[in-house]
Amino acid sequence: MLLDFLFPNRCLNCQTIIGGQEIVCQICMEQIRFHHSESGDERLYERSHLLFPLREAYMLMNFEKKSLARKIIHELKYKRREITGKILAEWAAEKITLKEELPQLITTIPLHPKKLKKRGYNQLHLFAEKLAEHLHIPYDHELILRKRHNKAQALQDRNQRMKNRTEFQLNKNITHQHILLIDDVFTTGNTMASAAWELLKPPGNSLSIFVMALDD
Template identity: 50%
Template sequence: MFLDFFFPDRCLGCNNIIAANIFVCEICKNQIDFCNNKFEDENVLKEQCKTIFPIENAFALMRFQKEGLSRELIHNLKYNKRKNLGKLFAKWTIERLSFDKKPDLLISVPLHPKKEKERGYNQLHLFTETISEFYNIPFDHQIIKRNYYAKAQALKDKENREKSADLFSLQKPISGKHVLIIDDVFTTGNTMSAMAWEILKNKNNKVSVLVMEQDY
């Protein structure tokens, strides 16, 4: 209570004082470009994915805004130790996402162990776990691993981004599952594609995708 008085929580958009663990005031939230598309419908994200791997369904929470609040929030989630923003993104997702038929398994894109140690956490885990609990869909953070440490996709040149073979490997067999792959931002789709194809090596599997932000 003492610290709350002298160091109140502030909106990450306008810096006004807000209630604890809210992160964003309603005025700033209304400036975010939410996609509001249906998971099973045709949409831009699904069309993009179709060009690089077979996909069942796709859902993006927000559209990319170069100077927008969504980018600021994701930056804070990934790099400023604000991992509880994962719960906020999950809350916003739950408000907008429904399934005609639920996927069988949630898998978030893993970090390389060195990267996760540097960051202190995987920014997708709390988001995935919150989604899992609400929809009663199991998740597994150990089922797939990233095989080598690399720079962030946004910092790589095009040639290196295309070298995604063997980026991931399964640690447990998956067969006959509809897997929902979860990531923070969809840009080129190279990381998502590499992970999807690893799961689709078993022809009995299907994949869908869920991302916090779509950059197109």
């Protein structure tokens, strides 16, 4: 309580004092370009279905340069503010309605163990956990594992990236499941594609994806 008084929680964007369970103030929140299910924005689907077969593609925010969405994801990744993942999950539950035939299982893109050790946490966990609670769908964070560190993936050419498709491996034998795969930002889609193909190896599995932000 004393700490709250000395160091009140402030809006990530404008520094206005806000409640302890918030990350941005109401005014700044209006600046975020949320994606709504009804808006008919198919960009994520259009980009991902070229890389792997999928049923549905859900995104929460747009990720333009200097956008508040970018600040929020940065906060989530590097500032160890657990509340960020929780709030993003609340926004996701509030703004995105999943289409009928809900996924049966939620999983996340795993961090490489080295990265996990350095950062201390996977920024996707709390988000996925809370979203799973809202949707009443089980969350398994160990469904896929990362095989090895993938250096400077962005710099590699296409051939190299194709070779790196085996970056992940399936950790459990699951079949005939509709899986919801979660990541924070969809940029090239290569990481997601790599994980997607692993999840789709066993018979009968199908996939939908959910990203916090789409980088255009």
